[in-house]
Amino acid sequence: MKRRLLIAVLAALAVTAAAVALWDPWDRCDAPEPVCTALGEIGELDNVLDTEVDYDAGSSAANGSGPVLVLWTFRLPETLSPQQAAELAARAAEQAQAVVVGNVELQHAVSIVAGIPQESQVPGMETYPLQLMLGDRPRQETAQAFSFWQQGATQVGNGSVSAPNTEALLELAQLARRLDYEPTLELPDGSIRYTPNGEFKLEQVQLAVEAAQQPNVANAIFGSGSLSVYSSAADDSEQTADIKRWLDAHEPLSEPTAYTLSSPDVGTIFDGWIGRELPDHLMAKPPVLPEGVTAWPGDANAPTCTQDDLKLSLSSPDAALGSRFLSLYAHNVSASACSLQGYAQITFLNADGDVQDDAVTRPETHVSAERIVVPSGEYAISTLNWKAMSTSQDPDETTDLSVAALPNLEPVVLTPMHQERPTSLDILDGARVDLGPWVQAAEGWSKPGESSGSGERPGSRAP
Structure with missing residues (x-):
């Protein structure tokens, strides 16, 4: 019942806006006698220029249940001070809301308008520069509206x-x-x-x-x-x-x-x-390792990883809630530790081996690129994350990635694999792929074995 009443009130308030725009003349009163009497009395108050009421009997249910909406509107002089307008609006609203019609339940709504009506975008309709539906604080609401109006506003509403x-x-x-x-x-x-x-x-x-x-x-x-x-x-x-x-x-x-x-x-x-x-x-903050995982030892003298130090590979692609994920691994296959810092350089290739148009990586913003020293035999990891893209129109998709572990190293071409078979990625022309920096691939995280499902080929096809 309350839901139906709320819907009816909102619908009637929308009708009121149109009614305000179409009032002509103002002195009609198609309502029960107590309503019309109150309308006349309010119209006699000093500085009330015009009054109008819409007694919306059709808002009650056909069997007589539910309230009848009574929509009051009073036109005030635009020259009133905010305090004068506030007191007048509050008094008019109080008188209107006190009206009783027999055993009929009434739902009162009161609005005030001021200024010279203007043509609206709807043919034959007019709106007022100040048009306010009063709520629980009519004095404060009216004072605010008139304050803005007199400060130079061209239109004031709720x-x-x-x-x-x-x-x-x-x-x-x-x-x-x-x-x-x-x-x-x-x-x-x-x-x-x-x-x-x-x-x-x-x-x-x-x-x-x-x-x-x-x-x-x-x-x-x-x-x-x-x-x-x-x-x-x-x-x-x-x-x-x-x-x-x-x-x-x-x-x-x-x-x-x-x-x-x-x-x-x-x-x-x-x-x-x-x-x-x-x-x-x-x-950007330094990466946080899982609880119980010890960070690799730092060594200021560890050399930067070279081409021969690293073997690159990919995880199987993953997906969740419209996002796509892929991990890039750098396996230190040398006999000693070497260091990495920053981001891999990645180019996306289509099935013809061509570079995809305007498909680029961008650094993730929440993880800082810290220097890590990768022990012999360990893996560093970088993550790729992008939004799913529609392939319904058979666009170019990524089938290979040309990857250099660091900007000064030669790229190699990696093929994404799923269940030991090559698979394409829905990275299309114009894609933006978030790329994480190199970080420690901790125990308990997914790390590839020597027979990981991703293929690596030398950089003979690298662009």
Whole structure:
């Protein structure tokens, strides 16, 4: 019953918005006598310009159960001070909500409007610059709405405020902070919009404004704690690259703030963090070994691993929840320890042996590339992680990887294997594959034996 009532109330409130726009004349009253009497009395209050009521008898169930929605709307002068408007709205709401009609259960909803009605995008409908559905705190809600209106807002509604320009938007942001209010702020053309995420922060508003003022930015939208920027230029243009450089070089905010950057056709979405400042959980940290595993001894004099020191191999590919995983192993086959630090160099090859277009690795951000000394006979491990990609249109897939353990070493070609048979990977043209640094492959982790399921061939096919 409560669910049906809630749905009915929400539906009726939506109807009210349309009714507000179509009132003409205001003095009609198609409702029971107690409702019409109260409407007349409220209309006689000083500074109530017009009144309207919608007695929605159709909102009750056909058998008479359920409440009847009574939707009241009062038009107030836009020249009232916030305090005057607050007291008047509270008094009008109190009188309206006190109305009783026999044994009928009533559900009252009260809204106030102010300003000169304007044509809406819907033909034949009008909206008001200030249009507010009152809640549990009519005085505070009305005072806030009129404060924004008189500060220069062009549109004020429940939880939303429009400003005529960026200067006014910043002034309204200051007002919101002083009033401890958290509205969505925006410009009418949508070029700037700010929606707070639990706390109204002026630095976030300022960031959205600054981003929107950059060359070739179509709009900047801050919401859910992050900034979305849309470039008016192509994804691969220098203009879009300039915007990304600006975002990366901007002074970080008081908390790490993520951003996305895309062109209007959203062909490619670039993401990052304002000023390149990452949150703690994404900060690169030294790898942590499983409990009970002893780290390999460090040796400052251990030489860097050479081509002959290492034998490379792959694990079988794995998958979970739309993600793909593959491990790369470097087996120290020499008679002494050698050191590794950094990332393998990987190129993805299709079935013809050609390099795949724009398929690249990118370093994982949460693990730092520490120097490790690999004992003779032990394995270092690096991980590859990527999102599943659709192969329904029979695109080029990765069938081999050309891998160099370090940038200055010769690559070898490795073939992924599954159940001792070659298998392709759904790494397609344009893929971005997260690559971990070389770390210690600890006991208890999957490590290949001498007869591992991955093939290694010399670098004769390496590009």
